[in-house]
Amino acid sequence: MAIKVNNWKSYNDVPLQAGEVLVPQLVSKEYAAGLGANMANLRTWEKSGISYLVMFIPVPKDQEKQAWSIFNAEVNELLDEKLGPNRFSRCMVPQPDGSKKPCPKKKGNNHESCANCPFRNIYEKEDRATVSLNELAEMNYAAGAESHIDDDYKVEMLLEDLINKLEQKNPKLARIVNLSFIGYDKDEIFEDTGVKKSQGYDLWNEAERLAKEFLYN
Known part of the structure; x- marks a missing residue:
């Protein structure tokens, strides 16, 4: 817009x-x-x-x-x-074999942006509440770190707690973590949060620091 x-x-x-x-x-x-x-x-x-x-x-x-x-x-x-709760989820794209897969991250011209997608609000959304804890461990924030998180925790509870804490500091930090978690790349995140790249990278680094502190300290 x-x-x-x-x-x-x-x-x-x-x-x-x-x-x-x-x-x-x-x-x-x-x-x-x-x-x-x-x-x-x-x-x-x-x-x-x-x-x-x-x-x-x-x-x-x-x-x-x-x-x-x-x-x-x-x-x-x-x-x-x-x-x-699935506001930031990716669309589930129908496949030729009848299955559905999450829409891949936008890279170059591989597909329309979300804002211009002709299937926007038509395809069902991925249910993030069923994502495994293993996916959380693959977040950029977790790279190279060892987690002491109990594997029995449901990922939605952990993520919700983290997002709530970040919301209190800066809503943009919470959005960055949420969007990164579901697979948005940095350019998409900066566009969504309405920040320039210079400010976006500063926010990204701060979100990364706080997320690591929350998850692994």
Whole structure:
């Protein structure tokens, strides 16, 4: 989805003051109407097949980053609510023999990106709750490390605990671990989390450090 900032207008048509910028806010029609919003200034955006309504509010330039973080967190909560625990799962692609296999990671032009896939929201999703602990041990975070984790633990419980801890520090760290676990490569993860490569690698390294600390210390 291309975001055209130049087309944004304040929800109530009030001109920006010096030092202010517009940022999106997740809203319902009822909430926006109650604020007296000009409904023509609202936009319907879509992510992962889920549509949501946004309006644009003015904030001081030095609060822009924080406002965006709040907005992204709210959108993520909405997607978690709508799509459930398998939100980040890969699609199960039908095979000629009648079986189904997870869609492979995108490498070069081997297939369309998830955003442009014609089968998006059509194929069923892989059930990550049935993944074995052996797959967790194959994560990049586990490379070269010895685990003292009890093999009887269910992987979903372990991953959920790790994700919850990372969410408290930085939601982007949690997303990086979650997406990496299910097989997304770094470029896909950086695109999904909306960060540039330089920032993405910093977040990746921090996520790797914290995940190792959680899993093996």
